[in-house]
Amino acid sequence: MAGGSASLLEIRDLRTSFFTKRGVVPAVDSVSLRVGQGEIVGLVGESGCGKSVTSLSVLGLVASPGKIIGGHILYHGEDVLGFSAARMRELRGNKVSMIFQEPMTSLNPVYTIGKQVTEALRSHDRMVGSKEARLRAVEMLARVGISEPESRLEAYPHQLSGGLRQRVMIAMALICKPGLLIADEPTTALDVTIEAQILTLMRQLQREIGSSIVLITHNLGVVAETCDRVYVMYAGRIVEEADVFELFDRPLHPYTNGLLRSIPRKNEDESAPRRLYSIKGNVPDMARLPAGCKFAPRCERCVEACTRAEPELVDSGNGHFVRCFRPMSDEVKR
Amino acid sequence: MNAPIVEATNLTKHFATESGPFNSGTSVIHAIDDVSLEIYERETLALVGESGCGKSTLGRLLIRLVAPTSGVVRFEGEELPPVDSRELRKHKREMQIIFQDPYASLDPRMKVLDIIGEPLVTHLGLRGEEKAERVGELLQMVGLPRSYVGRYPHMFSGGQRQRIGIARALALDPKFVVCDEPVSALDVSIQSQVINLLQDLQERKRLTYLFISHDLNVVRHISDRICVMFLGKVVEYGETREIYHHPLHPYTMFLLQAAPLPDPRARYNEKKVLQGEIPSPINPPSGCRFRTRCPYAAPRCAEEEPLLAASGGPGASGRSDVGARKVACHFPLA
Numbered sequence: 001m002a003g004g005s006a007s008l009l010e011i012r013d014l015r016t017s018f019f020t021k022r023g024v025v026p027a028v029d030s031v032s033l034r035v036g037q038g039e040i041v042g043l044v045g046e047s048g049c050g051k052s053v054t055s056l057s058v059l060g061l062v063a064s065p066g067k068i069i070g071g072h073i074l075y076h077g078e079d080v081l082g083f084s085a086a087r088m089r090e091l092r093g094n095k096v097s098m099i100f101q102e103p104m105t106s107l108n109p110v111y112t113i114g115k116q117v118t119e120a121l122r123s124h125d126r127m128v129g130s131k132e133a134r135l136r137a138v139e140m141l142a143r144v145g146i147s148e149p150e151s152r153l154e155a156y157p158h159q160l161s162g163g164l165r166q167r168v169m170i171a172m173a174l175i176c177k178p179g180l181l182i183a184d185e186p187t188t189a190l191d192v193t194i195e196a197q198i199l200t201l202m203r204q205l206q207r208e209i210g211s212s213i214v215l216i217t218h219n220l221g222v223v224a225e226t227c228d229r230v231y232v233m234y235a236g237r238i239v240e241e242a243d244v245f246e247l248f249d250r251p252l253h254p255y256t257n258g259l260l261r262s263i264p265r266k267n268e269d270e271s272a273p274r275r276l277y278s279i280k281g282n283v284p285d286m287a288r289l290p291a292g293c294k295f296a297p298r299c300e301r302c303v304e305a306c307t308r309a310e311p312e313l314v315d316s317g318n319g320h321f322v323r324c325f326r327p328m329s330d331e332v333k334r
Numbered sequence: 335m336n337a338p339i340v341e342a343t344n345l346t347k348h349f350a351t352e353s354g355p356f357n358s359g360t361s362v363i364h365a366i367d368d369v370s371l372e373i374y375e376r377e378t379l380a381l382v383g384e385s386g387c388g389k390s391t392l393g394r395l396l397i398r399l400v401a402p403t404s405g406v407v408r409f410e411g412e413e414l415p416p417v418d419s420r421e422l423r424k425h426k427r428e429m430q431i432i433f434q435d436p437y438a439s440l441d442p443r444m445k446v447l448d449i450i451g452e453p454l455v456t457h458l459g460l461r462g463e464e465k466a467e468r469v470g471e472l473l474q475m476v477g478l479p480r481s482y483v484g485r486y487p488h489m490f491s492g493g494q495r496q497r498i499g500i501a502r503a504l505a506l507d508p509k510f511v512v513c514d515e516p517v518s519a520l521d522v523s524i525q526s527q528v529i530n531l532l533q534d535l536q537e538r539k540r541l542t543y544l545f546i547s548h549d550l551n552v553v554r555h556i557s558d559r560i561c562v563m564f565l566g567k568v569v570e571y572g573e574t575r576e577i578y579h580h581p582l583h584p585y586t587m588f589l590l591q592a593a594p595l596p597d598p599r600a601r602y603n604e605k606k607v608l609q610g611e612i613p614s615p616i617n618p619p620s621g622c623r624f625r626t627r628c629p630y631a632a633p634r635c636a637e638e639e640p641l642l643a644a645s646g647g648p649g650a651s652g653r654s655d656v657g658a659r660k661v662a663c664h665f666p667l668a
Contacts, residue, residue, distance in 0.1 A: 221594030264555030
């Protein structure tokens with residue numbers, strides 16, 4: 001299992017809070033996460049659970065009023081939180097790069113594709129001349145499946161479709177052959193046939209270049225098809241961690257179980273149930289979190305103890321961790 | 335099968351693009367081209383397809399929010415009058431729409447009482463106590479407390495806002511509701527709540543739905559029949575179960591295969607990924623519009639446009655009535 005190999009990225013007890021007028025919002029609360037060499041790790045959760053803030057923290061991109069207030073982020077064993085601005089810049093793009101959900105807003109509309117792709121390369125490697133940069137850009141665009149890459153270099157972002165723009169983003173992210181690629185909802189804005197193309201491409205490039213990937217998504221279908229290991233986040237915390245097969249076969253946290261059960265899917269006997277399972281209540285307000293387990297107000301298995309103290313993330317064997325006093329047992333599921 | 339409530343015959347909608355500083359001359363966008371379909375009382379017909387295929391435009395044409403370039407829409411056998419005519423008012427009470435984005439579709443300066451109450455005032459002339467009473471009932475119907483009448487949209491979560499949108503659409507007891515991607519913007523745990531609510535209301539209020547969606551897991555769960563669109567054309571049409579079992583149009587097959595399944599073992603299935611991008615609706619390809627992406631395309635596909643016709647292939651129910659399976663392809667899949 002890839003999870004057993006040396007850690008490329010290790011996040012320990014990361015705490016990132018936002019100091020707003022309404023009070024302190026603990027967006028990321030004591031999150032620990034590990035990414036092995038060549039591993040594809042999924043970070044799953046709903047809006048506002050802190051999955052994007054976790055990744056922005058790794059790149060030192062948390063904007064005010066947000067602030068990292070504790071923890072360690074080790075890349076190849078070195079704590080990047082102690083890095084100078086210059087070293088951080090070298091890390092970003094060169095060693096760790098990121099692709100975002102909205103490919104239209106992440107490309108600069110006034111520069112050509114060629115200018116932006118070569119800039120990504122040349123700003124990290126000053127030895128690369130403009131001719132070589134152009135050649136490598138063409139090669140990279142071809143590699144992400146863009147036809148006629150030479151003529152595309154002259155195009156502006158608005159002349160490309162959403163799928164092509166996301167390919168350009170991936171080309172920019174991978175042109176320096178980073179050790180780690182953070183992909184934040186990379187296919188959410190795309191159509192399903194294009195989503196399938198992009199996910200296939202990411203897996204293929206991951207095998208060829210050997211980069212590790214952190215895939216941030218709310219889509220459990222995307223996780224099931226792509227990831228090796230999965231972390232489930234809820235209200236700023238990791239609530240479950242497991243190998244992807246283990247997680248889908250044997251979810252232990254009532255939240256994970258609820259998410260999996262609420263996806264409409266076909267029944268073996270084709271008599272689809274009329275009603276879907278649903279988790280009651282709403283996604284919590286991060287500025288007014290309950291005491292005890294953060295999922296308790298929405299949980300069917302909640303008992304009094306859950307509202308008093310918060311459970312720890314505990315090992316239940318096979319690298320499967322869960323933060324729950326009353327994890328799912330096999331009898332109660334489905 | 336019940337009687338048709340909505341019938342569209344040879345419906346076409348072309349939009350003219352305006353000339354501007356960067357493009358001289360106008361061109362025509364073929365948003366909907368010669369579409370005929372029927373929706374039966376109390377059924378859910380799903381409209382699926384990728385962005386730009388015209389599914390939202392078709393939904394709006396069917397309830398006369400948009401005037402067609404040519405073609406006829408009949409509602410309960412009666413031809414709909416022009417968009418700005420007085421006669422359309424009485425039909426408007428019976429045809430409503432639920433929008434995708436619950437953040438953009440509610441006026442932030444209006445209280446819930448006035449958002450839901452607006453159609454009650456304009457169509458039924460309800461005022462004061464009467465109006466408040468009816469709004470309270472509607473709130474309860476969609477699972478929100480009556481006490482929310484005095485609140486503003488910003489005080490609600492996405493799922494709650496969508497419930498308000500549903501209450502507003504149902505305020506006048508319509509018969510036919512266009513649901514335009516009603517759960518796409520919602521979190522996974524909230525999606526199933528809203529889907530259940532829509533199904534409950536359909537049963538209680540004897541509603542007919544046109545359910546527009548790109549999520550094929552949701553469509554499979556909720557719809558009786560499916561209409562697959564590609565670039566302004568209906569390419570396949572039939573009962574949900576038959577279409578999922580035996581897609582006849584190559585595009586339908588690729589669309590179904592592209593949807594990521596919430597099962598990690600599905601990654602080992604050989605998946606056919608559709609190549610290429612969606613062609614432009616300004617200059618659609620000659621003949622079959624899908625041919626530029628279709629791996630089975632033959633010379634005939636460029637010369638002759640395939641017509642939507644009843645199919646005798648597997649999965650055809652053998653009926654000759656209007657609800658039967660239809661496909662627009664010269665070489666349908668076996």
